[in-house]
Amino acid sequence: MENNTYDFGLIGLGVMGRNFILNVADHNYKAFGYDLDPEKVNALIKEGGNQEKVSASVEITTFISALSLPRKIMLLVPAGKAVDAVIESLLPHLSKDDIIIDGGNSFFTDTDRRETYLQSKGIYFFGAGVSGGAEGARNGPSIMPGGSRMAYKEVQPIFEAVAAKFNNEPCVAYLGPKSAGNYVKMVHNGIEYGLMQLTAEFYDLLKKGGQLNNNELHQVFTEWNKGDLQSFLVEISAQIFEKKDPLGHGQLVDKILDKAKQKGTGKWTSQNAMDIGIPVPTIDIAVSMREISSLKEERMLASKKYGRGKTDLIEKEKLITKAGKALYFAFIITYAQGMHQLRAASNEYGYALSLSGIAKIWRAGCIIRAALLEDIARVFEEDNELANLLLAPTFSEKILESVGAARELVTYAAHNGIPMPGLFNSLSYFDAYTSEQLPLNLIQAQRDYFGSHTYERTDKEGIFHTDWS
Ligand code: 6PG
Helix, strand or coil: CCCCCECEEEECCCHHHHHHHHHHHHCCCCEEEECCCHHHHHHHHHHHCCCCCEEEECCHHHHHHHECCCCEEEECCCCCHHHHHHHHHHHHHCCCCCEEEECCCCCHHHHHHHHHHHHCCCCEEEEEEEECHHHHHHHCCEEEEECCHHHHHHHHHHHHHHCCEECCEECECCCCCCCHHHHHHHHHHHHHHHHHHHHHHHHHHHHHHHCCCHHHHHHHHHHHCCCCCCEHHHHHHHHHHHCECCCCCCEHHHHCCCCCCCCCHHHHHHHHHHHHCCCCHHHHHHHHHHHHHHCHHHHHHHHHHCCCCCCCCCCHHHHHHHHHHHHHHHHHHHHHHHHHHHHHHHHHHCCCCCHHHHHHHCCCCCCCCECHHHHHHHHHHHCCCCCCHHHCHHHHHHHHHHHHHHHHHHHHHHHHCCCCHHHHHHHHHHHHHCCCCCCHHHHHHHHHHHHCCCECCCCCCCCECCCCC
């Protein structure tokens, strides 16, 4: 190994890291990895085949001297303390203008703090969300970088080479300063939570309301994936329904415990949406549903207390058609909420985000890739300041065609006790957002009644208070 000849360094050779670095090496960039675990280092060297192209070490000094200047070092380590620890271990070895890229799901304010800290040491730092799981990392992820534009120029050719391609356009773009990349990835994950909750609800609906078995579910999701609903999550759900249980009879999906875990990015999306005052109820409920799912023992007790009557069945074809429309409606609402949050965050944090640019880099490689993103990109290309997707004519047409099915299925699900809170919340959000008059005048009156919080009037300018008693 000659010193200073490798174009790209990667720290953290777990599944994501190993796949990402092999992807870099496939695109004629020489890449060098670093991990404290010799097994991971050896696994990479073995899989990489040619050490001239891709190599690795457990020694930080070997890693540092392998890289050309300015060093481009990507971290794919768990978010949180590990990122700070790796930065500290790198610092004594780095040269001015070296670049550290955090490719994990770091909380955006951590990225801001790290950027400021490293700036004072002459090191560039930027957060780049990477989506697509292990398969994406290996064959083309969607990459969401933010931070110093100068530093981005250095890594741009590598990122553009390794990213997924949609119509030959790489699914990576400079998104904005500071933590813009991590923020966008966080909202990506919030949308991911919403879409996953919705697909799970519709799976439940088809099973309970139409008695569809796994083979039929496979067929329905496969068909859906050929039309408006075409998306990665619908596609993999179709495949999941037909996967045989490797340890027993029947399909694996039926044997999986219904307690969903989470690593926090969906929760952060909801929390921050509250902080900046943007309603994202479909995402909120998706987080709450993971929490309810984890209360399995309590749910088992409660289900005994409050049994359900028999479910009214709906004729299969009718149900499938309605469900397809209603799911499409709720998918649109989920993206609308996520994009709304991005629009607001862009102003709040000075990211100057291009919403069409974001929709474009989500069209391939990432978990929320979907045919819908083509329309979303087009709408924001026409008007980057559009407050909400629901206000765009392209989307009002789609909504008007699908909202009826959503209403019917909400009524049906409520009547039969089928939990579909993602769909309910999407519909309520839509109904509230499209109401000229909401009853919150009463809330203002109550606030003024008990706390003299004052109110505004519809017919006069100014702030008013009334002695209500
Ligand atoms: C991606 C995903 C990924 C995320 C997992 C797990 O875009 O590739 O968003 O980054 O870590 O989906 O998230 P949860 O464990 O919170 O479900």
